[in-house]
Amino acid sequence: MRYEHDVMIDAARCIGCGLCEGDCPAAALAVEDGRARVIARDCILCGHCVAICPKGAVSLSGFKEGPRELTAGAPPTLDAEQLLEAVGARRSIRRFTDEPVANEVIERIIEAGRLTPTAKNAQDVSYVVLRDDIARFEAWAVRLFRRVFPLVKLANSMARRTSFDDRFFFKGAPAAIVVIARSDIDGALAASNMELMAQACGLGVLYSGYFATAAAMSRTLRRELGLLRGEKVVTALVIGHPAVRYRRTAPKEEAAVRWR
Numbered sequence: 115m116r117y118e119h120d121v122m123i124d125a126a127r128c129i130g131c132g133l134c135e136g137d138c139p140a141a142a143l144a145v146e147d148g149r150a151r152v153i154a155r156d157c158i159l160c161g162h163c164v165a166i167c168p169k170g171a172v173s174l175s176g177f178k179e180g181p182r183e184l185t186a187g188a189p190p191t192l193d194a195e196q197l198l199e200a201v202g203a204r205r206s207i208r209r210f211t212d213e214p215v216a217n218e219v220i221e222r223i224i225e226a227g228r229l230t231p232t233a234k235n236a237q238d239v240s241y242v243v244l245r246d247d248i249a250r251f252e253a254w255a256v257r258l259f260r261r262v263f264p265l266v267k268l269a270n271s272m273a274r275r276t277s278f279d280d281r282f283f284f285k286g287a288p289a290a291i292v293v294i295a296r297s298d299i300d301g302a303l304a305a306s307n308m309e310l311m312a313q314a315c316g317l318g319v320l321y322s323g324y325f326a327t328a329a330a331m332s333r334t335l336r337r338e339l340g341l342l343r344g345e346k347v348v349t350a351l352v353i354g355h356p357a358v359r360y361r362r363t364a365p366k367e368e369a370a371v372r373w374r
């Protein structure tokens with residue numbers, strides 16, 4: 115967590131119902147003498163206590179945004195069919211039009227990442243938006259790959275058929291969002307929700323795994339992206355308006371599931 119936060123309980127509002135105590139994964143709250151009390155400060159600041167309190171008596175200090183009330187206390191629902199349709203119809207986009215992507219749209223996509231859960235509520239995911247500088251970052255990655263690609267070609271027939279050009283990583287897209295995290299799963303979960311949001315905004319997305327590989331290999335790239343010790347590029351989401359239209363879903367294997 116980048117900033118200092120504290121769980122605060124407004125004793126005047128607390129009715130001692132114990133919902134916060136029962137929902138706290140860190141056993142950091144207890145009801146004593148009819149009022150909730152913080153009994154440990156080393157919790158993960160997940161905010162369940164804030165979210166569940168029927169009287170709004172619990173708060174977390176130090177955040178810019180306050181909690182948003184949910185309609186009639188019910189969780190927002192997604193249409194199951196629409197969600198499956200969206201997940202199934204998405205495709206990796208490798209051809210983009212020249213149309214730019216508005217900053218507000220990029221901010222919305224990042225918002226979907228920001229709101230994604232992280233293990234232990236680490237909130238360890240950060241983002242570098244490549245727009246004006248996208249060509250410079252791509253050029254670094256291209257320079258690096260030009261050195262290793264001949265070796266890859268020796269061992270891999272698909273690589274031998276692949277044309278490696280100056281747009282190998284970002285495919286001429288107007289923007290890419292580099293997803294940086296300490297934990298792979300935290301970064302990947304954020305990226306997945308961001309991809310869905312980009313799709314909802316009418317954009318196409320490509321996960322540039324090769325750019326993540328380039329960043330892992332290049333100190334220059336890591337420095338220019340501003341990575342801190344322990345951080346890595348989990349992926350780069352290449353985004354733009356698709357220049358291709360897919361007419362049907364692509365076949366997928368059946369799910370490999372074992373019911374025990």
Ligand SMILES: Cc1cc2nc3c(=O)[nH]c(=O)nc-3n(C[C@H](O)[C@H](O)[C@H](O)COP(=O)(O)O)c2cc1C
Nearest residue numbers: 204205206207208283320321322323324325349364
């Ligand atoms: C984590 C991840 C990294 C990927 N990296 C690249 C990449 O660097 N370059 C590329 O052309 N495609 C990349 N892809 C796209 C995959 O090749 C693609 O997902 C796969 O061909 C299936 O196609 P679909 O995404 O349209 O279903 C990546 C996909 C994922 C999920």
